[in-house]
Amino acid sequence: MSTTSLTFRTATEDDIPGLVDLVEAAYRGDASRAGWTTEADLLEGQRTDPEGVGAAVRHESGRLLIAERDGELIACCQLEHRGDHTYFGMFAVRPTLQGGGLGKTIIAEAERVARATWGAGEMRMTVIRQREELIAWYERRGYRRTGELSPFPYGDERFGVPQRADLEFELLVKPLG
Secondary structure, three states: OOOOOEEEEEOOHHHHHHHHHHHHHHHOHHHHOOOOOOOOOOEEOOOOOHHHHHHHHHOOOEEEEEEEEOOEEEEEEEEEEEOOEEEEEEEEEOHHHOOOOHHHHHHHHHHHHHHHHHOOOEEEEEEEOOOHHHHHHHHHOOOEEEEEEEEOOOOOHHHOEEOOOOOEEEEEEEEOO
8 A cells, every 4th residue: 555645634623524424434334344344233323423523623632633645534543642641542544445554554653643742651542342353453553452441331322322232442552662
């Protein structure tokens, strides 16, 4: 995959509709099945909405990082400075572009930004523990499972409609050297 025309920037209010579309396509419904990983079998309904993306765009201690190729929005991730670490979330790569190395490039840039902007010593994220293939991908990038679990927000359809009763998040961490 060529990354010669790949550019990164911080999202603005004008990006919110495109970001909602990207995140929804990457996580839910039939569109997400074009990629190598999806939550479509675990959750239905929405993954985010304009309010959620807008909150990430406007967050005082963070940024929503966008990756574009030739001016087209193809990936994003949320970075939130939390003291000694940066939280990584809302990671989305256009499903038809998954599996070609783009995700590795995005996460490396996110880690670079966390170190350069906030001096973060660690990146943290939460992943639905049932997404074993995704957790394995993160482990290959240097993240480790902590065994620290937190409940899925059942009953809050802003985060989706669970298709099983045992969903929970696991904290993954990576030291940033």
